[in-house]
Amino acid sequence: MQQFANPAKFLKLANAILPYLWAATIILFAIGLYGALVITPPDYQQGEAVRIMYVHVPAAWLGLFVYCLMGFFSAVAFVYRHPLADAAAKTAAPLGAVFCFLALVTGSFWGKPMWGTWWAWGDARLTSMFILLLFYLGYMAIWTSIDEPTRAATIARIVALVGVVNVFVVKFSVNWWNTLHQPASVIRMGGSAIDKSMLWALLVMAVAYTLLFTALHLVSLRSEIAARKLRQQRIAEIGRR
C-alpha cells in the first residue's frame, strides 16, 4: 500500500519545512515590497505606476510556471502512477489560476495609466494569459464534475498534457494574430531594458512569490491528503456495514 506510505513521508517532510518556508516568504516579501515601493526609483517614462510591475510580472511568471509544473506533475503521474503527483497537479491548479487572475487584474490596473485602457486585446501576452486562465478553469472543472477520484485523476492528467501542448500553440497563434492586427504598437518591456536598480527588487519579488506558492501548495496538498484519507475511511466504514 504505497498509497499510504508515501504521503506519510511527505507529510512529515512538509510539516518540518513549512514554518521555515513561511518565515522566508514573509521576510522576502517584506524586503521585496519595501524595495519595490520605497527604494527603487520611479520610471522616467511610467512614473510611479511602474511599481505595479513588481506585483504584476512575478504573478504572470508564476501563472505560466505553475501551469508547466502542473503539466510536469501530470506527466509524472502518467508515467509512474505516483499517487502524490495527481494530488500535486490538482492542488496546483487553483493556485495557478489565482496567480493568473492576479496578473490579469494588476495588468489591467497597469494598462489603464499606460495604454489609457483597462484592456488591450492588442497585447498578445494579455490575451494568451486570459486563455491560460480559461485552461485552469477547465482543468479544475474536471475535478469537480467527475466524482470518482481515480477516474478524475486519469482524465485530468490527459487534459493537462493536451493543455500544455495547446498553451504553446495558442501563444504562437496569438502572437501571430497580434502582429497581424497592430504591428508593433505595444509597449515593450523586455528583461534587458530594466535597469539594475529595479531588477533586484523584481527578482526578490519573484522569489518571494515562488516561495509563497510553494508554501500554499504544500498546505493544500496536505489538506488534500487528509481529505483523501477521510474519504477512504468513510468508504471502508460503508463496506463494513
Next chain:
Amino acid sequence: MTLAKRQGGGLGAALGFILAVMVLIPLAVGPDQNLLGKLAPGLMWLALLLSVLLTADRIFQQDFEDGSLDVMAMGPLPFEFVTLAKACAHWLTVSLPLAVITPPLGMLMSIDAARLPMLMFSMIAGSFSLSFLAAIGGAVTAGLRRGGLLVSLLILPLYVPVLIFGVAATAGDMGPSGSVPALGVLMALGLMSLVISPWASAAILKAYLR
C-alpha cells in the same frame, strides 16, 4: 464505424443553430451592410465553432451508455483507431457538411461574393481539427449526464488557434502575405489534432470504462 454513427449525429440541430445565429447577428449589430460585410467572416467562423461544439458531447456518449465501447475496447483494433474512426465520422457527418453549407449563408450577411470560395476552403480545412478537438471534449463528457458546459470550457481554448488562423485565411487580404500561410497553418493544426486527439480521447475513455 461510420455506419454506427449514421443515425447519431446532431447535424439538424447544429444547422438550425447556425441559421438562428445568422438571423440574430444582423439584429444585434444593426442592418448596416458595410459593417456586416466586414464582420461576417469572423462571426461565421464563430457560428461554425459553436455549432460543432454543440454536438461534441454526443460523440461518444451513446456508445458509452449502451456498452458498445466495452466491446470495442476489447476488439482486435487498438482503441486509438476506434476513437480516430469516431472523430472521422463526426467530421464527415457534422463538421464537413456545416463547413460546406455555412459559406453560402454568408450571402445573408452581405459578404463579398469573391471571398466565398476562400471562406469555404478555409472552413473545410479548419473543420477537420474542429471535429478532432471536439472528440477530446466528447470523451471527457462521455460519462457525464450534463457535459455541455464542461465541453465548452475545455474545448474553446483549444479552438482559439483554429479560429485565429481560420479568420485570417478568410480575411486574406488583410494580412501581409495573403491567406496561403494561414491555410497552411490551419492544415498543420489539423494534422496536430489528428495526432493528439485519438490518443487523448482513447486514454480518457479508458478511464471511464475502468
Next chain:
Amino acid sequence: MSKRLRLKADNVSCERGGRMVIENLSFEIENGCLVALRGPNGAGKSTLLRLLAGLNVPSGGKLTLEGGAPDASIPEQCHYVGHSDALKPALTVRENLDFWTDFLGEEKSNSALEGFGLRDLADDQVMFLSAGQKRRLALSRLIPIARPIWLLDEPTVGLDSKSLDRLSSHMHVHLATGGIVIAATHADLGIAVSQTITLGVA
C-alpha cells in the same frame, strides 16, 4: 480448439472508487470448465469479469492465459456480454450483428441469427425489440465469432425458458470444444457448474 487452455489469476486485486473490491484473489481455470461467480451485490463479480476483459486494470497481481493464441492478448480471446447490450437502436437486428462480426474480425454469417431464434426479426429495428429479445441479440454475438473464453455478466436476465435452453446448449457446445465460460449469475444455467468462485466473503 482442442489445445489446453489455462487461465490463471495470481493474487489479483482491483480497486474501484477508492475501495478494494477484489483483494488477493487467485484461481486457475482449465478448458472445458463452466465457472460460476457467486457472491452478494457489490462483491466484485462484474469487476472481475471486466478485469478479465481488460476493461479494468488490476492494481496488483497478474492474469495469465496459457495455451491461447500466442500473439493475442487475453481480452482479444474473450467475449464479453455485460449488463448493457451494446446495440444501436436505430439499426436493424441484422445490421447490428453484422457490425459486430465485422468489427471483431469475422465473415458475416446467418448462423448468428439462427443461434437465438432471431431470424424472423432480422430486419426489424432494435428499438422495437423487447428487453429479452435484445438480450438474445447481444448473446448472438457469441456464435459467429470463435473466442475461447466467454465472459457473461448475468446472462440469464430477461430470457424466457426457451432462450435459456438455447443458451445452455450453446454453452454446452462451447465447453465440449474446449472453451471456457465464466458467468456471474444467481440463477441456474442449465448445465453442471464445474467450478464456483465465491467473492466478497469477508
